[in-house]
Amino acid sequence: MSKHLLKxxxxxxxxxxxxxxxERLLDVLRDKLGLKGTKEGCSTxxxxxxxxxxxxxxxxxxxxxxxxxxxxxxxxxxxxxxxEKPHPIQRAFMKWNASQCGYCIPAMILATxxxxxxxxxxxxEDIKIATRGIICRCTGYLKIFEAVKTAASEMRGAE
Amino acid sequence: xxVPENAADLLQYLDSHQTGVHLIANGTxxxxxxxxxxxxxxxxxxxxxxxxxxxxxxxxxxxxxGALTTISDLVASPIIDSRYDVFRExxxxxxxxxxxxxxxxxxxxxxxSSSEDLLPVLLVLDADVQxxxxxxxxxxxxxxxxxxKRMTDLKSNELLVETSFSELESCSACSFEKVxxxxxxxxxxVNCAVFLRLAENKLCDxxxxxxxxxxxxxxxxxxxTEKIMKGTMLNEQTLxxxxxxxxxxxxxxxxxxxxxxxxxxxACAIFKRAVGRCADRxxxxxxxx
Numbered sequence: 001m002s003k004h005l006l007k008x009x010x011x012x013x014x015x016x017x018x019x020x021x022x023e024r025l026l027d028v029l030r031d032k033l034g035l036k037g038t039k040e041g042c043s044t045x046x047x048x049x050x051x052x053x054x055x056x057x058x059x060x061x062x063x064x065x066x067x068x069x070x071x072x073x074x075x076x077x078x079x080x081x082x083x084e085k086p087h088p089i090q091r092a093f094m095k096w097n098a099s100q101c102g103y104c105i106p107a108m109i110l111a112t113x114x115x116x117x118x119x120x121x122x123x124x125e126d127i128k129i130a131t132r133g134i135i136c137r138c139t140g141y142l143k144i145f146e147a148v149k150t151a152a153s154e155m156r157g158a159e
Numbered sequence: 160x161x162v163p164e165n166a167a168d169l170l171q172y173l174d175s176h177q178t179g180v181h182l183i184a185n186g187t188x189x190x191x192x193x194x195x196x197x198x199x200x201x202x203x204x205x206x207x208x209x210x211x212x213x214x215x216x217x218x219x220x221x222x223x224x225g226a227l228t229t230i231s232d233l234v235a236s237p238i239i240d241s242r243y244d245v246f247r248e249x250x251x252x253x254x255x256x257x258x259x260x261x262x263x264x265x266x267x268x269x270x271x272s273s274s275e276d277l278l279p280v281l282l283v284l285d286a287d288v289q290x291x292x293x294x295x296x297x298x299x300x301x302x303x304x305x306x307x308k309r310m311t312d313l314k315s316n317e318l319l320v321e322t323s324f325s326e327l328e329s330c331s332a333c334s335f336e337k338v339x340x341x342x343x344x345x346x347x348x349v350n351c352a353v354f355l356r357l358a359e360n361k362l363c364d365x366x367x368x369x370x371x372x373x374x375x376x377x378x379x380x381x382x383x384t385e386k387i388m389k390g391t392m393l394n395e396q397t398l399x400x401x402x403x404x405x406x407x408x409x410x411x412x413x414x415x416x417x418x419x420x421x422x423x424x425x426a427c428a429i430f431k432r433a434v435g436r437c438a439d440r441x442x443x444x445x446x447x448x
Contacts, residue, residue: 002160021160021203024190044191048255057231057260063186064261067160068207111256133255 004067010035011079019066026050026061029076037077037106048134051107052076058114077106080113089113092151093144100138107134112148120156122148160203166211169204170293170318177315182206184227185261188270212265212320215239223323226265233264245333245352249276252337265319271305271377278305278378279352279369280335286324292317308376331356332440336429347371348417349426355437363388363397370426374410383408393438402427
């Protein structure tokens with residue numbers, strides 16, 4: 001197993017970490033950087049729970065070897081907002097009680113972020129398409145869709 | 160893992176290390192196969208640094224797509240206009256956003272399994288692939304490149320760099336249909352792509368039909384059915400004759416996803432739908448994807 005020096009940016013901060021060839025981005029984020037907001041679901045690319053933004057695009061961190069993220073800009077849920085200063089998307093999810101067990105919510109919020117950057121006024125259908133790769137097994141989709149709409153309108157107002 | 164930053168380094172490496180090497184782009188297929196111990200690569204070669212193979216361009220009457228172009232890149236390209244909505248149909252049913260942001264065109268071709276949704280479309284577009292080694296380049300038709308399940312004509316010192324096909328003329332249209340468990344999961348029970356070119360008198364001038372399984376487990380053309388349709392007027396009767404031929408031509412198999420009988424019924428239904436969509440496109444109606 002070869003080792004590599006991985007240089008990349010996570011939530012706006014530059015990191016240089018020694019990683020093994022076979023280590024996944026998910027494991028490096030969680031175990032080496034301590035960013036436990038990114039969750040592991042199926043580990044096979046089916047459930048979408050481990051989603052992070054890589055150069056602004058949602059990707060499954062379970063299907064990326066960490067070294068493949070070299071020179072990339074990664075955003076995890078920790079880079080979106082904090083308990084003290086939540087992002088408008090996070091506030092909207094709280095307002096609608098859109099989180100039940102919460103396991104899929106980091107990926108849902110990152111998918112919403114990618115969507116709203118491209119399309120600030122999405123229809124329900126647009127929201128369904130943008131979140132279709134993420135499985136919520138509490139099946140709380142309706143409140144999630146409402147939360148995305150509320151977030152969109154707040155963010156449009158804020159501009 | 161070998162991490163080349165340019166094509167020259169990569170091709171040199173491939174030429175001198177010809178066994179146990181697996182190429183990896185964004186890994187949507189390969190990582191699962193490694194986890195399931197279906198492949199055991201001694202060395203992985205990471206292609207993601209080779210941004211020179213990430214492009215969509217129009218050149219000399221051809222659409223050319225770099226192998227590292229993702230499905231999202233492809234459908235976001237201004238070159239892939241509404242004439243090529245067939246690729247949007249693929250993208251919608253290919254996987255969720257995180258999958259289509261990762262999965263590459265070259266990866267989908269080289270994975271060469273019945274679940275690769277792009278292959279039927281490239282077959283009906285009669286696409287070529289371009290492969291490169293340090294000794295030179297060669298061009299092969301996609302149909303000849305995919306030799307069997309998980310088998311391609313790619314030599315161990317070669318890299319697939321591009322796929323290309325002729326631009327669609329105004330009298331030509333292409334469409335894609337897929338039935339599986341969920342739209343955002345990859346594996347289809349059956350999928351189907353149709354290319355249709357109508358002559359001025361509305362006769363079917365050229366028809367190309369491909370399914371993810373015709374006879375065995377790789378995407379192939381349904382040539383008998385194509386032959387039945389060619390030169391006929393596109394109407395209900397032609398379609399009924401075509402479906403009758405298709406029923407004999409398709410040699411589908413049962414597996415844990417679906418039975419042979421169910422697959423056949425679905426195949427006939429989505430074939431009719433795909434032909435209908437091509438006809439709509441040629442008639443100039445707005446088609447919802």
